[in-house]
Amino acid sequence: MDILLVASAFNSLSQRVFAELSDEGHHVDVVLASHGPDAVRAAVTEVCPELIVAPMLKSALPEDVWREHTCLIVHPGPPGDRGPSSLDWAIAEEASEWGVTVLQAEAAMDAGDVWADGSFPVPAAGKSDLYRNEVSDAAAAAVLLAVRRYADGSYKPRPQSEPGIHVVWRDFFRQEQRRIDWENDSTATVLRKLRGADSQPGVRDEICDREVFLHGGHPEDRLRGEPGELLATRAGAVCRATRDGAVWIPELRPRKSSGDPAPFRRPAASVLAGFPAPPGSSPGMPGSNGRPYWLPEIAAPLELPPGRTTWTDIRYRQHGRIGFLTFSFPGGAMSTTHCRRLLAAWRYALTRPTSVLVLGGTRDFFSNGIHLNVIEASSDPAGESWSNLNAMNDLVEAVLRTTDRIVVAALGGNAAAGGVMLALAADEVWCRTGSVLNPHYRNMGLYGSEYWTYSLPRRVGAETAERLTAEALPVSAATAERIGLVNRLVPVAPEEFAAEVGRLAADMADDPDLPRRITAKATARHADELHRPLAEYRRAELARMRAVFFDPEAPYHALRSAFVRKLPNGSPRPLATGDTR
Secondary structure, three states: OOEEEEEEEOOOHHHHHHHHHHHOOOOEEEEHHOOOHHHHHHHHHOOOEEEEEEEEEEOOHHHHHHOOOOEEEEEOOOOEEEOHHHHHHHHOOOEEEEEEEEEEOOOOOOOOOOEEEEEEEOOOOOOHHHHHHHHHHHHHHHHHHHHHHHHHHOOOOOOOOOOOOHHHHHHHOOOHHHHOOOOOOOHHHHHHHOOOOOOOEEEEEEOOEEEEEHHHHHHHOOOOOOOOOOOEEEEOOEEEOOOOOOOOOOOOEEEOOOOEEEEEEEEEHHHHHHOOOOOOOOOOOOOOOOOOOOOOOOOOOOOOOOOOOOOOOOEEEEOOOOEEEEEOHHOOOEEEEHHHHHHHHHHHOOOOOOOOEEEEEEOOOEOOOOOOHHHHHHOOOOHHHHHHHHHHHHHHHHHHEEEEEEEEEEEEEEEOOOHHHHHHOOOOOEEEEEOEEOOOHHOOOOOOOOOOOHHHHHOOOHHHHHHHHOOOOOEEHHHHHHHHOOOEEEEHHHHHHHHHHHHHHHHHHHOOHHHHHHHHHHHHHHHHHOOOOHHHHHHHHHHHHHHOOOOOHHHHHHHHHHHHOOOOOOOHHOOOOOOOO
C-alpha cells in the first residue's frame, strides 16, 4: 500500500516503523507534524495515501485529515489508557508491565477503536531507553499487525467501550510530580524520578543557586554525604547524596534565560564548571578538563571487583578467552573525551589474553558518532568538531588494526553515522532484531569519516554503499543483515541481549576454526594495507570534513545548532531531502 507516516519527529520509533513497513513491501512516505497542519494536509494531497500511520505525535491530526482517511495512532499505553504522559505514569507508579495500542484517530484523544495492541515488561531503565526498546518492540509489532488487518479488509476494530477495557485518563505529568525531595526521598525513589525524565523533560532542580534540569540517574554504592550534597565527578557525571545513598547524574540542562538560545543537555560536570562554587568550597581555579575544580574526580576501575555496583560508562570484564568491553553514553553520542577514554580501554583490552573481544553488548544505543551537544557548547565548535572527529577516527583505526583476535561489535540498540562505522570496523556485527541503523552522514551536511570509504564498500559493495549514504534512509536490522551490514541477528528481548551475546561469543571462542580465522584476518588486513593504506582513506575523508567544519557558511553549523536545541528545521518531508536526523 501507499502509506503516509505522520510524526512530530522522525525519531527512533518512527524510523523503525518506516523501515519495517518498507521491508514488508509498502511504499512509505513521511511528513513531520511539527511543521504544522498545513504541511500535513499538503502531504496527504500529494501522496493520496491508502492509510495514514502516526507512530509518534505531540499534536492532534487535522480533523479534515482523520475524517477523510483512516488514521492509525500509536499510543504508548494499554487499551483504555488515555493522556499525553502514559510512560511517565507507568514508571512513576512502578508498573511491572505496560502496553501499546494502535487505535483509530477520532475527536477525543486516544479514544478511537483499537486495531491492535501489545504488552511489554517495564525494567528499571530510563524512559528513553524503555521507549527505544521494549516500547518500540511492542509498537512495531502492533503497527505491522494493524496494517495487515486493514489491508485484509475484513477486520473490525474493537471499540474501547467493550467489556474488559478499563478507561483511565491520565493528565500531563508535571514537574511538581517529578520534584526530588533530597532530604526525604530514598535512593530508589530518586532514581525512579530521574529515570522517568532522563531524556525529556528532565527533573527541574537547583544546584549552586542555579535552576537546572537533571537528566538520567545511576546508583552509587560507597560515596555518602548530606542529602543533596554534591560529592564528586566521574566521566562527566556528578554524584549527589541522597538520604540513604547517592546517585550519579550524567547530564544537566540549564534553565532557559530570557533572550538566550534554547539550552540543551550536556555532561553534568561541564555545566557545573561554569557555576560559582558553593560556600565553603576550597579555593581554586577551574581546570581545563571541563569539570568543577571544587569537586574531586573519583574514577572507577575499568574492571570492577566482585561486589562493586558503582556506575561507570566504560567497563571491561573477561570470561575465559573472551573479553567484553562495554560502554554506554547518553544518547549514543561520543565526545572527544569519550573517544579517548574508550580508546585507552581498548588498548588495555588488547593486553589481556583473549581470542575473542566483544565491543558493546549493552542494551540501547551502540553509538551515534561525534557529540554534537558538546561541540555546540564549545567556544570553538569548528575546532571541537575537528578534535572529536579525529578522536573517533583514532578509535576506529585501533579496532581496524586489531589482527590478533576476532572482534565482535554487539549492537543492542540503534546506531548512526560514525557509530555504524565503528561497528563495521569489527570482524562481525551482531545486532538485536529491533535495532535501526543509519549508515550515513548527510542529515548533518557532512561527507563522513571514520574510514567509512573503506569499511562500508568492503561489506556491501560500492554501489550499495553509494546508495545508503546518498539516500540517507534508516535501515532495519533485517535489511542490514540482508545487504551485509550485519553478520548475525540476535532475536531476543532487550534485557536478554547481553546474556545471549555472551553465549554466542563462547561458541565462537570454542570453535576449532578460530585460529585459522585470526590468521586469515591478519593476512587480509596486510593485503588491504598494501593495496591502499588506511592513512590514505583517513586523509581523503578528513580533507573533505575539515573544509566543512571550518567554513562558517556550511549548512552543518545551522543543522547542528537546530538539532541539539530540538528546533524545527529543514523540510517537513524529511525523506525527500535525506534529512533523517
